[in-house]
Amino acid sequence: MKEEMIAVVFFLLLPYIRASAIIEVLTEDDTQYIKLSTHCITAAERSFFSFEVKAKNDAHFALMSADDDNEPLYEIVLGGWTNTKSCVRVEKQGTCYGTKQAQVLQESSFKTFWVYWLNGNITVGLGNIRDGNVFLKYYHSTPYPVNYFSVMTGYGSTGHWKFTNDVRCNFEVFNNTKVVENNTNCHGTVKYECDQGFYLYSGNIQRTCLMNRTWSGEPPHCKRILCPQLSSTASYTIQHQDTYAGGNVTVACSNNFRHFSGHLTRKCALSGLWEGEEPVCFRCKCPCSLTGQQKFNSSIELEQKIEKLKKELTILKNSTNSFYRKKISAPDNRPSSAGLGYLFGYGVILFIMLSLVISDMPKWYRHIRFGAN
Known part of the structure; x- marks a missing residue:
């Protein structure tokens, strides 16, 4: 612990030691x-x-x-x-x-x-x-x-x-910056960096101590990184928006619109641009309230949902009635049985057609004889 304290004191006094060279x-x-x-x-x-x-x-x-x-x-x-x-x-x-x-x-x-x-x-x-x-x-x-x-x-x-050599400039600290190099001796340099989420707006990130005990250049001025302000459209509404770097914007599709592509939640990056893609919401062909409106953050998520539904709605042939009838009924392959089946089937159809024709014959007779219904 004692050695660490000595090291800290030496570091703090280093500029003064150098200045007295x-x-x-x-x-x-x-x-x-x-x-x-x-x-x-x-x-x-x-x-x-x-x-x-x-x-x-x-x-x-x-x-x-x-x-x-x-x-x-x-x-x-x-x-x-x-x-x-x-x-x-x-x-x-x-x-x-x-x-x-x-x-x-x-x-x-x-x-x-x-x-x-x-x-x-x-x-x-x-x-x-x-x-x-x-x-x-x-x-x-x-x-x-x-x-x-x-x-x-x-x-x-x-x-x-x-x-x-006792020429030394006063050490300076500025808002929204941190010091990465500190040499306040004559001809020494001080280097700054803007804090996370800030960028250099004006001034100099590196300055030199001059002979008259003043710093070269201008003090660094770091400003907060902002993403462009987004506005609601006819198809979607901005629910929450924080335009500072690291902040989020949340979007919801308007009534009778459904999410088609893009991202409903986006983050403001250090580049000053919104991450992801702008959301696209399409108007529903039928009332969205009748279709159980559901929102997806991307087309990939939508496709995954469709595949899931396909699996859920797949008909298992081994579970149908026809499958079970085949299992419990024996086929009759005799010619007489097949002939009777055909005769009965065609007979029923022929009977229905003749019934329809006979029922309409009085109407046809009156039309032919008298020319009217």
Whole structure:
């Protein structure tokens, strides 16, 4: 249990651990500034910054208005002039202000410095605690905005710098979404998915943390999936309808109509379409109430019912009266018996016909003699 709790705490703190990673930058002996923005470090929302540097001499740290060392900047020279003097400049390679005569750099080990700027006040000290071990101060009456940093070395020296990457965007959660990837570090990405039954209506499903601690793109907006609204017709009526994904619609054939094909119950799928086929109800040729109206969900179900009825209505020949008479009566195959049967049968027929003719003879006689009934 203890190990599980440690794992959970580590997972929750992981974004913060990543955000505090150490970034190392190497500068050549070429007096060319390297922008710290390429490493996700900017002056945005800051007025204090600390760093470590190892150099022989001339480690320059610039506070810039724009991400370009040709624009207005404050240039802080650490260990210039063979590590004998430090100062603050209001332009690149400009006049030194607030000069401090001392050796502040070491070629073999890192030294920690801090810089503070606000309303034209520039202060530099040793260590990482503000106002501790101050050795440079300068006030600029027309202050520049400070938005970016850059570093460089030269004049016979290379530099090894260390910075704490603490740029991180605020974690954001949105309605009807879930997070599938969460990296709030600079240049990190957050990926979202819409909840079950929802789709991305607008915004971005993936966003990147920018240097200014804002997210790229627009927040994702997920809307519920809906199927088209169905309406009753002359042949069937909508009894129940839920157009949300996963909902059902129930249909009943109208009076004097019978279900022929399609589905009387259908489900709204995640595609936004109704499953199954639209029901077809045909008008009855005779009143449905006299036929014991019965509804079927498909033609297959109807065919199965017909086959069942066929089996129930099948006549078993072995159960008929004629079958039993054959079993209990013996046939008489004698010629005299067959002849008598034929004579009796034909005699009966002939007698009936003669009776009909004789009964009509008076009518025929009157018609022939008098020409009328």
